[in-house]
Amino acid sequence: MTLPPLDHLPNPIRPAFTEGSREGSVIVNIGPSHPATHGTVQIVAELSGERVVRTDVHCGYLHRGFEKECESHTWHNLIPYVDRLNYCSALINDFAYCEAVEKLMGIEITPRCRYLRTLLAEYSRIADHLTCVAAALMELGAMTAFLYLVTIRDYVYEHLADLTGARVTYSYGRIGGLARDLPDGWLARLDGILTQLDEFTGRVHALVDRNRIFIDRMRDVGVISAAEAVNWGYTGPILRSTGAPRDLRKDTPYLAYGALDFEVPVGIKGDNYDRYYVRMREIDESAHMIRQLVEMLPDGPLCVDDRRCTYPPKALVYSEIESLINHFKLVMEGPQVPPGEVYSAHEGANGELGFYIVSVGGGVPWKVHCRSPSFVHVGGLHRMLDGYQLADVVPTFGSVNMIGGECDR
Amino acid sequence: MGAEVFDPIREQLGGDALEAAVAHGILVLRIDRDRVLETVRTLKEGYGFDLFLDVTAVDWPEREPRFDVVWHFYSTRDFVRLCVKTRVPLADPVVDTLTGLYGSAHYMERECHDMYGIVFRGNDDLRPILLYEGFEGHPLRKDYPKQLEQPLVPYREPKP
Amino acid sequence: MTEAARPAPSGAFEYLTTKKDEFVGWARKFSLFPYPFVTACCAMEFMSVSATLYDTDRFGAALPRFTPRQSDLLMVVGTVTHKQAPVLRKVYEQMCEPKWVIAFGVCATSGGFYQNYAALPGIDKIIPVDLYIPGCPPRPEMVIDGIMQLQDRIARDRHPIVNDRF
Numbered sequence: 001m002t003l004p005p006l007d008h009l010p011n012p013i014r015p016a017f018t019e020g021s022r023e024g025s026v027i028v029n030i031g032p033s034h035p036a037t038h039g040t041v042q043i044v045a046e047l048s049g050e051r052v053v054r055t056d057v058h059c060g061y062l063h064r065g066f067e068k069e070c071e072s073h074t075w076h077n078l079i080p081y082v083d084r085l086n087y088c089s090a091l092i093n094d095f096a097y098c099e100a101v102e103k104l105m106g107i108e109i110t111p112r113c114r115y116l117r118t119l120l121a122e123y124s125r126i127a128d129h130l131t132c133v134a135a136a137l138m139e140l141g142a143m144t145a146f147l148y149l150v151t152i153r154d155y156v157y158e159h160l161a162d163l164t165g166a167r168v169t170y171s172y173g174r175i176g177g178l179a180r181d182l183p184d185g186w187l188a189r190l191d192g193i194l195t196q197l198d199e200f201t202g203r204v205h206a207l208v209d210r211n212r213i214f215i216d217r218m219r220d221v222g223v224i225s226a227a228e229a230v231n232w233g234y235t236g237p238i239l240r241s242t243g244a245p246r247d248l249r250k251d252t253p254y255l256a257y258g259a260l261d262f263e264v265p266v267g268i269k270g271d272n273y274d275r276y277y278v279r280m281r282e283i284d285e286s287a288h289m290i291r292q293l294v295e296m297l298p299d300g301p302l303c304v305d306d307r308r309c310t311y312p313p314k315a316l317v318y319s320e321i322e323s324l325i326n327h328f329k330l331v332m333e334g335p336q337v338p339p340g341e342v343y344s345a346h347e348g349a350n351g352e353l354g355f356y357i358v359s360v361g362g363g364v365p366w367k368v369h370c371r372s373p374s375f376v377h378v379g380g381l382h383r384m385l386d387g388y389q390l391a392d393v394v395p396t397f398g399s400v401n402m403i404g405g406e407c408d409r
Numbered sequence: 410m411g412a413e414v415f416d417p418i419r420e421q422l423g424g425d426a427l428e429a430a431v432a433h434g435i436l437v438l439r440i441d442r443d444r445v446l447e448t449v450r451t452l453k454e455g456y457g458f459d460l461f462l463d464v465t466a467v468d469w470p471e472r473e474p475r476f477d478v479v480w481h482f483y484s485t486r487d488f489v490r491l492c493v494k495t496r497v498p499l500a501d502p503v504v505d506t507l508t509g510l511y512g513s514a515h516y517m518e519r520e521c522h523d524m525y526g527i528v529f530r531g532n533d534d535l536r537p538i539l540l541y542e543g544f545e546g547h548p549l550r551k552d553y554p555k556q557l558e559q560p561l562v563p564y565r566e567p568k569p
Numbered sequence: 570m571t572e573a574a575r576p577a578p579s580g581a582f583e584y585l586t587t588k589k590d591e592f593v594g595w596a597r598k599f600s601l602f603p604y605p606f607v608t609a610c611c612a613m614e615f616m617s618v619s620a621t622l623y624d625t626d627r628f629g630a631a632l633p634r635f636t637p638r639q640s641d642l643l644m645v646v647g648t649v650t651h652k653q654a655p656v657l658r659k660v661y662e663q664m665c666e667p668k669w670v671i672a673f674g675v676c677a678t679s680g681g682f683y684q685n686y687a688a689l690p691g692i693d694k695i696i697p698v699d700l701y702i703p704g705c706p707p708r709p710e711m712v713i714d715g716i717m718q719l720q721d722r723i724a725r726d727r728h729p730i731v732n733d734r735f
Contacts, residue, residue: 003565003662003696009655010561012541016534033656035635039607039647061653062608063539065685067524068548068555080682087610103433131613150620157617168613168706230459230485233513244485251488342433343481343492345462356479358467371463371481379516404647405609408539540687541652548686555685560694562654567693 015044016056025053028390032061036139036394040404041378043385043393050389055382059375062404070368074334075101075175076309078368083169085370086406089128089349091120091160094173097368099254100344100355101175104337105308112300113177118256119293120160120172121346122286123190126197127156128349128401129237129279129286136276136398137208140217145204152200155193162186175335176310177303187294194287201283209277218273222384222396225270232380236351236373237282238400241267241274248347259296262289275399309335334363343371350374350401374400374407411436411489418456418491422448435481435490442478442495446505449480449493453510458482458491461511464518466525470551474498478527480507497527506532524549586735593728597641597667598720599629604640606660609647611674614706623709630716637663642719643696648676649689661696667728669699669719674706681705 025048031037042058070078082097083090095117130153138146157167163186164170172179208214226242239246247264249257265281267274303310311330312323337359345354351373358367377400384396415436423429428439440448452458462481469475474496482491506529507514518529519538526547546553605615618625625631634640637660649657672692675681678701680690702715
C-alpha cells in the first residue's frame with residue numbers, strides 16, 4: 001500500500017561533521033536500521049578509502065523514557081521497566097534495583113535469597129555473554145557458531161521460563177526477596193544445562209579460537225589501553241580485556257560473591273579478540289560459580305518477613321483484616337520507602353550497572369536513574385573505531401555489546 | 410569501609426563543603442557550584458578517583474535553587490565511591506564541564522542537558538543525544554507532562 | 570470504468586486468474602524475505618525464532634535481506650520511538666510492492682507499556698500493518714503462528730502481476 005507522500009522526512013540528528021577533513025574523503029552513514037549496529041545506533045563515519053578517519057556515534061534511537069515512567073509507578077510496579085534495560089540479562093537489573101531499594105529501606109535479605117540471587121545473576125550473565133558472542137560471530141559470518149550458542153541460550157530461556165514464567169524479561173525480583181521459590185527438579189535440569197553448555201562452548205572454541213580468518217579479523221583491531229579505558233568510563237569485560245582486573249564481584253563483594261571461589265579473566269591487549277575470549281572465559285567462570293552455589297544453597301524462607309514490602313501469605317489475607325489491609329496497601333500504594341537517596345551498583349554483564357534512587361517517602365519514587373554501562377561504552381566507541389578499516393566497524397561494535405535498552409533507557 | 414580514604418578527604422575538602430557525610434558507604438560532598446571543577450580535579454589527581462561514573466540531576470520544583478546536580482566517582486585503586494553534589498537555579502542552570510578531566514563526561518553531560526537542561530560551561534557539544542533535533546523542552550523536569558509527544562512523522566489513520 | 574464499458578467476464582478468464590493467484594500466492598508465501606527492523610528486547614525472541622529450535626526456515630521466511638530494496642516482509646521488532654520513526658517510514662517507502670508489515674511485539678503494536686513522550690504508540694500510526702503479534706516479548710510459537718496466518722492471507726490474496734486485472 002502506498003502512503004501519501006510527505007514533504008520531507010526530518011533528520012533526527014545533527015552530525016558533528018558534514019564535510020571531510022581531508023581531500024578525497026567520503027562521509028558514510030551506518031545505521032540506525034542496520035543489522036550490525038543492533039538496530040539502534042547510527043555511526044556517521046568519514047572514510048578515506050577504506051580507512052575510517054573519524055566517527056560520530058549517535059545513540060538514543062531507543063530512548064523509551066524509562067526514568068519518566070518510573071516516576072509514575074510504585075516501587076514494585078516499575079520492576080518490568082527495570083527488566084527491559086539490559087534485556088539480555090534481565091535478572092541482574094532486577095536484583096541491582098531491588099538491592100538499591102532494600103538499602104534505602106534498611107532491609108537485609110535472607111541467606112537463601114542472597115544465594116539464589118547470585119545463582120540467577122550468574123545464569124543471566126551466561127545468557128548475555130552467549131548472546132553477545134553469538135551476534136558478534138554471526139556478523140563476521142560464522143553462522144554455525146551463532147546457531148550453537150543460540151540453541152543453548154534457548155535451553156537457558158526455557159529453564160528460566162519454568163522458574164519465572166517468562167523467557168526474556170522475567171520481572172522476578174521483588175523488594176525484600178524474589179517472586180517465587182524454585183520448582184521441583186529445577187536444580188537437576190540446571191546441572192544438565194551446564195553440561196551441555198560446556199559442550200557447546202567447546203564446539204565454538206574449536207571452530208573459532210585458532211581460526212586464521214577469525215584471528216586476522218579480530219586481533220589488533222579495536223585496541224584500547226587500560227588507562228584510556230578507565231578515562232572513558234569503561235568497566236566490565238571491556239576493561240578486563242585491556243588487562244585491568246577490575247570486577248565489582250571481587251573488589252567490593254556483594255550478594256554471595258564473597259563466599260565463592262572464582263577467577264577474573266583478564267585480556268592482554270584490549271582488542272576484539274581479547275573481548276571475545278574474556279567473555280567466553282567468563283561463561284566458564286559463571287558456570288563454575290553456579291555449581292558451587294547449588295551446593296551451598298541454604299534452606300529457609302525466601303522473602304524477608306517484613307510487612308513493609310513482602311505480601312502476607314494468602315491464607316492470612318483471606319482471614320485476617322490486618323493482612324488484607326496490608327496486602328491492599330502494598331498493591332495500591334506500593335511499599336513505603338523512607339526519604340533518602342542511594343547509589344548502588346552491581347557488576348552487570350557489561351560492567352558497572354548502578355541505580356541512583358531518590359525517595360521522598362511514599363510508594364512512588366521521586367527519581368530512579370540507571371547508570372548504564374552500555375551508554376558510557378558507546379561514548380568512547382570512537383576511540384576504538386578511528387584509524388581502523390570500515391570492515392572493522394562491525395566486529396568492534398559487536399564486541400562492545402551495546403544493548404539498546406540499557407544504552408538509551 | 411572506606412573510612413581511611415574518606416577521612417583525609419573530609420579533612421582537606423570538608424571545610425569548604427556545605428555538607429560532607431557518609432551515607433550507605435558513599436561519601437557525599439555538597440559544595441558550591443563554582444568549586445566543582447577544582448574539587449573534582451583534587452579528587453582525581455590527589456585521591457585516585459579515576460573512574461567517572463555518572464552525572465545526573467534531580468528536580469525539586471518547590472525548592473529554590475531547583476536542581477541538584479549529582480556526580481558519582483569510583484576509585485579503581487581503593488574500591489570506594491564518592492558523590493559530589495551542587496545546587497543550581499532554574500534561571501541559570503550552569504556548572505563547569507568535566508570533559509577536560511574525563512572522556513566519559515562528553516556523553517553523560519549531553520544526556521543531563523537533554524533531560525534537565527543543565528548547561529555545562531566549557532562543553533560546546535551539547536547536542537541532543539537521547540532526544541532528537543526539534544524536541545522542545547526537557548522531559549525529566551517535573552513540569553513536563555509525561556505523555557506530551559512531539560512526533561517527527563505525522564500520524565495517519567490506521568485503516569483495517 | 571462503468572459496468573457497461575467493462576467486457577463481460579468469461580468463466581475461462583476467471584478460472585485462469587484464480588489459478589494464477591493461487592500459484593503466485595503459493596510462491597510468495599513460501600519465499601518471504603524479511604527485513605528485520607530490530608530495535609529492542611523482542612530481538613531476543615527474533616533470534617530464537619530464526620535459530621534451530623523454532624525454525625522459520627521451514628516456512629521459507631528465514632533468509633533476511635538487510636536492504637529494503639530486496640525484501641518484501643518488514644518485521645518491526647521492538648519499540649519504535651519518535652526518533653526512529655522517520656527511519657522506519659523511509660525504510661518502508663524504499664521497499665517495493667508487494668510488501669507486508671508485521672508488528673512484532675506489543676511495543677510495535679501499540680506502544681506497549683511505554684505510554685510517554687518518547688515511544689511511538691504503535692507503528693500503525695505511521696505505516697500500514699498487516700499482522701500484529703502481541704507479547705512482551707511474544708513466545709516463538711506465537712511468532713510462527715503469526716507467520717503462518719500471514720502466509721494464509723498471502724495465499725488468499727489477489728496478486729495482479731501483469732496489470733490491474735491479471
